[in-house]
Amino acid sequence: MTVLPICITGEPVLHEVAEPVVGFDAELAQLVEDMFATMEAAPGVGLAAPQVGLGKRLFVYDWTDEDGTRTRGVAANPELWVTPPPIGIAEEEDEEGCLSIPGERFALMRSDRAILRAQDELGEHYELEASGWLARILQHEFDHLNGVLYADRLDALGTKGVQKAIKRNKWGVPGNSWLPGVDDLED
Template identity: 45%
Template sequence: MRNRPIPGSSGHVRAMTLLGAPVLHTPCEPVVDFGPELERLVEDMFATMYAANGVGLAANQVGVGLRVFVYDCPDDEEVRHLGHLVNPRLVEADGEVVRGAEGCLSLPGLEAPTPRFDRAVVEGVRVDGTPVRVEGTGFFARCLQHETDHLEGGVYADRVTGWRKSRLLRAVRKEPWGDRAEVLQDR
């Protein structure tokens, strides 16, 4: 087995895109150019995710409107899942719907109980074009659904309803970037 560098170890931390930025609320474009620029993007995304103490990060969260996300996320049995997906598609989401605490690096410091299926399957390719199928359960399934939502132009707050959404909107308005709360109200 060859030694591989730790993902993100040669990457640069990019600025995080916050709620309200148009790129965060627009469906991402498929990747068509595979090569050094894509590899650099993935490496930078890992570095950015780790610097922000996240478990997943979509390209539009660093201002790039491409269908790419990275993850380093445990499941409910504390098994670590580490990787990236290019042009991912959520092909299955089933099982029980669990309303669990969910946060987002683009809504820093906030979280809300968000309903998600406890099993998810995502298919896509790696940076070299190799096909991949990733299956997750529990918290990792939540991560897979969360990141694919980003690539469709959504944030977890779009899935929050009722009084929970009202409470989240009040918390957003208290943040320095809270003037962007109207984005959530329109969805």
């Protein structure tokens, strides 16, 4: 297993629509293993291929809910259906972060329920119904495959805060990344 560098906002691959996964082979299996290792080292609960510099429609996720139920998987070529998000103002409990905007957290309204249809690392099709934080994780990672960062969805106050963080850290341009377990950055 190899821990991969994580691209920081401004890297072009993070802002482009990813291409479908076509080969379910040993190379993809190794990438999935490396993505799980990277996500765990970060630490994170999800990681999309664009975040490690690959414009592929692929993400991994690993979430344990408050009851101790663990949901871990691979989503290649996913489709995602969500309920309408609640109407209102995002609160502190709605804060999320992103490994591509490390150390920053902002409140964002997300749908509470989602249905994911995808392929696993072997190319087998599956469906997953999710609610709560797992639904949020799936929406966040799915957005990455469409060139959207959670910062792109923030309200005016959140947008101002994330823009300050990007400017302060000299992000927003190509060539910035960090290596989990080596660099002193956190999500």
